[in-house]
Amino acid sequence: MSGQRVKLAADLAAFATRIGHDFRRPELLARAVTHASLSSPTRPSNERLEFLGDRVLGLSIATALFQQDGTAAEGQLAPRFNALVRQETCAEIAREVGLGDVLKLGRSEMLSGGRRKEALLGDALEAVIAAIYLDAGFDAARDIVLRLWGDRIEKAAQVDTRDPKSSLQEWAQARGLPPPTYTETARSGPDHQPVFTVEARLANGETASGTAPGKRAAEQSAARALLARMEQQE
Incomplete structure (x- = not known):
C-alpha cells in the first residue's frame, strides 16, 4: 500500500x-x-x-x-x-x-x-x-x-423553524403583493470561498439585505430580516 x-x-x-x-x-x-x-x-x-x-x-x-x-x-x-x-x-x-x-x-x-x-x-x-x-x-x-x-x-421546538423565504412570500401574498425578489448586490472573498450579499425587495418598496457564504443562505438571511421588519410594523 x-x-x-x-x-x-x-x-x-x-x-x-x-x-x-x-x-x-x-x-x-x-x-x-x-x-x-x-x-x-x-x-x-x-x-x-x-x-x-x-x-x-x-x-x-x-x-x-x-x-x-x-x-x-x-x-x-x-x-x-x-x-x-x-x-x-x-x-x-x-x-x-x-x-x-x-x-x-x-x-x-x-x-x-x-x-x-x-x-x-x-x-x-x-x-x-x-x-x-x-x-x-x-x-x-x-x-x-x-x-x-x-x-x-x-x-427545534423552541425556535422559529420556518423557512424565511417561504414565510416572506406567504406574508406578501396574504396582503395582495407579488412574491418578493432577490438581487445579488455584492460578492467578496476568493473564488473558492465567496461571500454573497443579497437584497430582498417587496413590491411596496421595503428592502433588507443579508450576507452569507452561500447565495441561498444570503437570500434566507435577507428574507428573515425583511420579514422581521414587516411583522414589527404591523
Whole structure:
C-alpha cells in the first residue's frame, strides 16, 4: 500500500472515531466520501449512498420529533423536521466533524474549494449515514444521527423553524403583493470561498439585505430580516 493510501486509511479511521462508529466494512466509508468528480467505473461515487442516507436521516429525525413532543400537530412538526434535515444543517454538522478534510475530490473540484461547499458537505454527510446503515443497521445509523444532531432536535421546538423565504412570500401574498425578489448586490472573498450579499425587495418598496457564504443562505438571511421588519410594523 502506498504512503498516500496509508494516510487516507488513517484519516478515514480517525474520522470514523470522531463520529463514533467502528466500520466493519471500511470500504463503505471510503465510498461515502468519494465525490463524483473523482469517480470511475472501478471507483463509484457517493451519489447512491446519498439517496439512501437522505431517507435514513429523515426517518431518524421524524421519529425523534414525533417521540419528543406528543402534543405537536403535523403543522408544527413539519417545519421542525425541514429545519433539521435541510442542506444547511447537514453541512454545518459536517464541518463540526471535519468531514471536508476526508472528502475525495477531483482536481478541479478541489481547486474550486469543494471541501467547503455546502452542497458537497451536506450530500457527503447523508452518504456517511447510509454507509453506517449498510454497515450496522438502522439502529446504529439512528444513534449516530441523534448524537451528531445533539440538542438541535430539542431546540427545534423552541425556535422559529420556518423557512424565511417561504414565510416572506406567504406574508406578501396574504396582503395582495407579488412574491418578493432577490438581487445579488455584492460578492467578496476568493473564488473558492465567496461571500454573497443579497437584497430582498417587496413590491411596496421595503428592502433588507443579508450576507452569507452561500447565495441561498444570503437570500434566507435577507428574507428573515425583511420579514422581521414587516411583522414589527404591523
